[in-house]
Amino acid sequence: MKDSYSMQANGQKNGSNESFKFVPEKTTDVQSPAPSDQKQPPCCLSVSKVSYTVSERVGPWWDIQSYRKKWTRQILNDVSFHVESGQIMGILGNSGSGKTTLLDTIAGRIGNTGTLIGEVFVNGRKVKQAQFQDCFSYVLQSDNLLSYLTVEETLTFTAQLALRQHSASTIRKKVAAVMAELSLSHVANTVIGGRIFPGISGGERRRVSIASQLLQDPKVILLDEPTTGLDSMTANQIVVLLAELARRDRIIIVTIHQPRSELFRVFSRIAIMSCGELVFCGDPGEMVDFFSSRGYECPEYCNPFDIYVDLTSVDTRSSEREAATYRRMHDITSAYRRAEIYQRMTWKIRQSCQRANKPMIPFKSKESPSCMSKLGVLHRRTVRNLFRDRMGVIMRLSQNLIYGMFVAFFVMHLDDDVTKGALQDRIGIIYQAMGASPYTGMLNAVALFPAMRAIADQESKDGLYQKWQMFLAYIIHIFPFSIISVFIFTSFLYWAVGMHPDPWRFMCFTAVIMVPHIIGELLTLVLLGVVQDPNMVNSGMALLNIAGIMVGSGFLRSTQQMPLVFQWLSYLTFQKYGCELLIVTEFYGLNFTCNPPVGFQGGCLIKDGNIVIDQLYPGAPSRYTLDFLMLYAFLPALVLLGIISFKIRDRLVRR
Numbered sequence: 001m002k003d004s005y006s007m008q009a010n011g012q013k014n015g016s017n018e019s020f021k022f023v024p025e026k027t028t029d030v031q032s033p034a035p036s037d038q039k040q041p042p043c044c045l046s047v048s049k050v051s052y053t054v055s056e057r058v059g060p061w062w063d064i065q066s067y068r069k070k071w072t073r074q075i076l077n078d079v080s081f082h083v084e085s086g087q088i089m090g091i092l093g094n095s096g097s098g099k100t101t102l103l104d105t106i107a108g109r110i111g112n113t114g115t116l117i118g119e120v121f122v123n124g125r126k127v128k129q130a131q132f133q134d135c136f137s138y139v140l141q142s143d144n145l146l147s148y149l150t151v152e153e154t155l156t157f158t159a160q161l162a163l164r165q166h167s168a169s170t171i172r173k174k175v176a177a178v179m180a181e182l183s184l185s186h187v188a189n190t191v192i193g194g195r196i197f198p199g200i201s202g203g204e205r206r207r208v209s210i211a212s213q214l215l216q217d218p219k220v221i222l223l224d225e226p227t228t229g230l231d232s233m234t235a236n237q238i239v240v241l242l243a244e245l246a247r248r249d250r251i252i253i254v255t256i257h258q259p260r261s262e263l264f265r266v267f268s269r270i271a272i273m274s275c276g277e278l279v280f281c282g283d284p285g286e287m288v289d290f291f292s293s294r295g296y297e298c299p300e301y302c303n304p305f306d307i308y309v310d311l312t313s314v315d316t317r318s319s320e321r322e323a324a325t326y327r328r329m330h331d332i333t334s335a336y337r338r339a340e341i342y343q344r345m346t347w348k349i350r351q352s353c354q355r356a357n358k359p360m361i362p363f364k365s366k367e368s369p370s371c372m373s374k375l376g377v378l379h380r381r382t383v384r385n386l387f388r389d390r391m392g393v394i395m396r397l398s399q400n401l402i403y404g405m406f407v408a409f410f411v412m413h414l415d416d417d418v419t420k421g422a423l424q425d426r427i428g429i430i431y432q433a434m435g436a437s438p439y440t441g442m443l444n445a446v447a448l449f450p451a452m453r454a455i456a457d458q459e460s461k462d463g464l465y466q467k468w469q470m471f472l473a474y475i476i477h478i479f480p481f482s483i484i485s486v487f488i489f490t491s492f493l494y495w496a497v498g499m500h501p502d503p504w505r506f507m508c509f510t511a512v513i514m515v516p517h518i519i520g521e522l523l524t525l526v527l528l529g530v531v532q533d534p535n536m537v538n539s540g541m542a543l544l545n546i547a548g549i550m551v552g553s554g555f556l557r558s559t560q561q562m563p564l565v566f567q568w569l570s571y572l573t574f575q576k577y578g579c580e581l582l583i584v585t586e587f588y589g590l591n592f593t594c595n596p597p598v599g600f601q602g603g604c605l606i607k608d609g610n611i612v613i614d615q616l617y618p619g620a621p622s623r624y625t626l627d628f629l630m631l632y633a634f635l636p637a638l639v640l641l642g643i644i645s646f647k648i649r650d651r652l653v654r655r
């Protein structure tokens with residue numbers, strides 16, 4: 001028999017002054033049973049001798065001398081622990097101690113920037129790289145959820161992505177069961193909410209993120225700082241809930257900054273990290289015993305988590321303190337490695353690996369739907385979420401129109417008289433329509449896509465689909481928006497300013513303007529695949545568009561007069577084909593009048609639109625169909641480029 005510890009109310013009877021005092025109570029002995037006596041847990045996770053090193057530049061890029069030099073930094077150093085189903089393990093440690101890196105390592109999400117050694121075993125079987133995502137569920141620190149979906153819809157779409165082969169009624173039942181397990185049933189029909197409109201609370205959002213993972217019945221769930229940003233009561237409720245989930249034969253591992261002392265009783269295992277080392281790992285009673293035996297008693301009324309984390313942290317405020325605290329941390333780590341708790345833990349790891357009849361690795365339920373079904377679910381989810389954003393929909397449909405109204409108000413009505421701007425005004429409208437429509441497309445993508453991209457990053461790591469599938473689902477949804485929005489714009493601008501009155505030409509004008517608008521959005525998406533910062537994408541797109549219209553349009557400088565290299569480059573711009581098409585659409589066969597005012601010096605040389613076409617784009621009417629084909633070819637080319645860009649993103653995004 002061995003003493004264990006519990007928290008005892010100490011002080012006033014009303015409980016307001018509950019404090020911490022450890023009192024021994026008798027429990028069953030847990031010391032090294034013979035292998036045959038021990039009841040095997042349904043699932044166990046062992047992390048064995050994991051170390052992670054990265055190579056870093058010594059100084060910043062502006063200090064060339066030190067930037068050239070590199071040093072090796074140990075982020076994790078020989079970390080081992082063993083945890084069994086039914087247990088919840090809290091990983092504590094000060095900021096930068098390596099908690100998240102350890103979690104990433106367990107989840108197989110460490111990336112390839114450093115060198116990783118050591119192994120992760122489940123049920124004594126080594127987890128291979130391809131198996132990590134099917135074995136572990138990982139809840140990230142930030143909740144990436146779609147703001148306009150309800151809790152139930154959020155979970156249903158996730159279930160459809162993960163468990164498509166289940167019938168609709170099975171999915172409904174599964175979602176209801178998970179909501180009940182996480183006490184979310186009362187907010188099932190409430191929207192998630194966002195920064196500008198209210199929805200469920202922060203704690204409920206956390207629970208929705210956890211519920212999304214539970215849909216696949218994982219046996220091991222890892223959570224990075226699930227209580228960050230929550231008030232301490234809600235944070236406690238989350239940890240208690242996780243402990244309950246663990247009790248149902250799951251392993252839960254959670255990193256946590258500052259747990260309240262009440263949680264002492266809740267964690268089955270506590271790991272303390274400092275400078276990448278596991279300073280201690282054991283159950284709460286063992287923790288108190290261990291530190292007390294080293295002469296570090298937890299004073300009464302103090303939170304043991306705070307005390308022990310402080311004791312093992314390295315204080316870098318001065319070199320003396322750093323040396324002293326580092327020595328202390330090192331002493332404690334060495335003592336832990338010599339302690340019986342450590343020996344027992346390594347024995348358990350060995351024992352689970354050497355078992356003759358090792359149970360299989362418990363994988364998450366995953367009856368993945370076909371690629372087309374996933375695209376369908378992703379598309380429906382995107383549409384439902386974005387259509388509920390009333391202001392967003394109005395803006396997307398009217399942004400081109402607002403711009404068109406501005407141009408129309410400025411130009412008023414086109415004249416046929418060359419001395420009254422018949423040429424200049426028409427070319428100006430074409431230039432503006434070609435130049436501005438990619439911007440509106442770009443604005444949409446920059447405003448809406450980064451949130452979806454964050455969700456795709458997470459869900460693709462969870463194995464639900466691949467990032468490029470989310471990209472495809474998004475672009476499928478932009479087509480109807482773009483067609484309607486551009487049609488509204490051209491219908492107004494074309495007839496309001498009085499362009500060529502042939503309805504067929506109006507349709508061609510609309511069909512041409514549609515493309516730069518969609519290209520603006522597509523190209524932005526392509527860039528968002530490989531560039532993380534939307535502001536950089538914004539600036540990059542603006543520059544690309546300016547360069548494209550300058551080189552491609554031939555308005556600023558006639559194409560024939562440009563250096564050869566720019567002439568060749570112009571063939572790579574969609575603006576070249578678009579402007580050529582619009583000039584032909586508007587000017588072909590158009591007759592001008594010429595009534596010069598008294599004293600007008602210029603002649604009436606330009607009598608019809610064909611002369612304009614000959615000057616700007618010689619031979620353009622004969623290339624009309626080819627230009628259309630070339631212009632529209634940019635769309636599939638960019639879709640392909642986008643797929644490649646999001647495949648590259650798979651390698652760029654670590655978590």
Ligand SMILES: Nc1ncnc2c1ncn2[C@@H]1O[C@H](COP(=O)(O)OP(=O)(O)OP(=O)(O)O)[C@@H](O)[C@H]1O
Nearest residue numbers: 054075093094095096097098099100101102113114
């Ligand atoms: N790939 C990497 N390259 C360079 N440094 C890294 C890398 N991964 C982690 N680190 C560094 O390792 C240290 C530990 O990082 P980690 O995020 O694991 O700490 P943490 O304990 O989770 O901190 P916090 O509680 O603040 O989130 C940090 O100093 C971090 O900058």
